[in-house]
Amino acid sequence: MNSPLMIGFLALTFLTCGSAFFMLWTKNVLHAALAMFMTMLGLAGFYVLAFADVMAVSHLMIYVGGVLILILFGIMMTGQRTSKTGQTNELFTEQKGRFWAFFIDFTVFLSLSWLLGQQHFYAFSDLDRNSKLGQAGLSFMLEYSFPFELTGVFLLIALVGATYIAKNHE
Amino acid sequence: MNEIPLVFFLWVGAFLFATGLSIILIKRNVIFVLMGVELMLNAANLNLIAFSRGDDQNQGLMMGLFVLVIGVCEMSIALAIILQVYRRFKKIDIDQFQSRN
Numbered sequence: 520m521n522s523p524l525m526i527g528f529l530a531l532t533f534l535t536c537g538s539a540f541f542m543l544w545t546k547n548v549l550h551a552a553l554a555m556f557m558t559m560l561g562l563a564g565f566y567v568l569a570f571a572d573v574m575a576v577s578h579l580m581i582y583v584g585g586v587l588i589l590i591l592f593g594i595m596m597t598g599q600r601t602s603k604t605g606q607t608n609e610l611f612t613e614q615k616g617r618f619w620a621f622f623i624d625f626t627v628f629l630s631l632s633w634l635l636g637q638q639h640f641y642a643f644s645d646l647d648r649n650s651k652l653g654q655a656g657l658s659f660m661l662e663y664s665f666p667f668e669l670t671g672v673f674l675l676i677a678l679v680g681a682t683y684i685a686k687n688h689e
Numbered sequence: 690m691n692e693i694p695l696v697f698f699l700w701v702g703a704f705l706f707a708t709g710l711s712i713i714l715i716k717r718n719v720i721f722v723l724m725g726v727e728l729m730l731n732a733a734n735l736n737l738i739a740f741s742r743g744d745d746q747n748q749g750l751m752m753g754l755f756v757l758v759i760g761v762c763e764m765s766i767a768l769a770i771i772l773q774v775y776r777r778f779k780k781i782d783i784d785q786f787q788s789r790n
Binding site: 524525528532535536539540542543548551552555558559562565566568569570571573574577578581582585586589590592593594596597616619620621623624625626627628631632635636640641642643644645646647651654655658659663666670673674677678680681682684685687688 | 692693695696697698699700701703704705706707708709710711712714715718720721723724725727728731734735738739740741742743744745746747750751753754755757758759760761762764765766768769770771772773775776781
């Protein structure tokens with residue numbers, strides 16, 4: 520239990536779960552976006568520890584580089600200027616009490632971990648510690664070529680549609 | 690060097706899933722709810738990657754990469770819709786959406 524791998528795993532667990540819990544605790548949307556940034560960094564670390572380097576790099580690029588910027592733009596463009604006094608922080612959100620949040624969180628987590636404790640998982644084969652980049656590229660070109668093309672077209676359609684929806688229809 | 694047991698990854702995934710679920714149920718800002726959806730999506734993705742560790746065909750890894758792209762599509766469309774909702778109603782609370790019977 521004292522291997523450097525395990526120590527790194529524990530540190531990443533504190534980072535990921537702590538910032539996810541902070542997302543649940545805070546009422547400020549901007550703080551939650553920054554906590555989500557830390558969660559995504561921790562998840563990329565988990566992917567590295569699971570020997571999936573392709574996933575880690577693409578996750579970092581897409582989430583930290585793309586989705587988070589999108590969310591920050593969304594927060595900026597929907598700043599609620601409804602308060603009359605103008606003194607309150609406009610980024611605060613309403614929520615229905617913290618007790619229920621923690622209650623739902625821990626109940627679902629405990630029941631899921633109880634379920635996981637009942638199971639016995641077996642691996643198909645031995646762990647492959649090498650980089651998965653070459654294998655993933657070959658799989659994209661060989662057996663997953665049709666889903667790959669389909670996903671590309673889907674992404675194109677989704678981005679064009681999002682641009683059209685976000686346009687100012689006046 | 691001994692390996693990290695598989696169930697540790699699953700526990701982290703379970704915690705992220707539970708947190709995302711309670712964010713969706715509790716928070717009332719739509720962008721907050723969207724962040725909860727992303728958290729749940731990534732928890733499921735972590736499970737896929739953790740199971741793919743012991744698979745020489747890398748099926749979970751490929752599925753996870755596709756899920757990543759679909760998640761980005763969902764995120765961009767949802768933010769565009771939220772922007773339009775804000776333009777029309779000047780507000781993005783969950784409770785404001787009520788059907789007219």
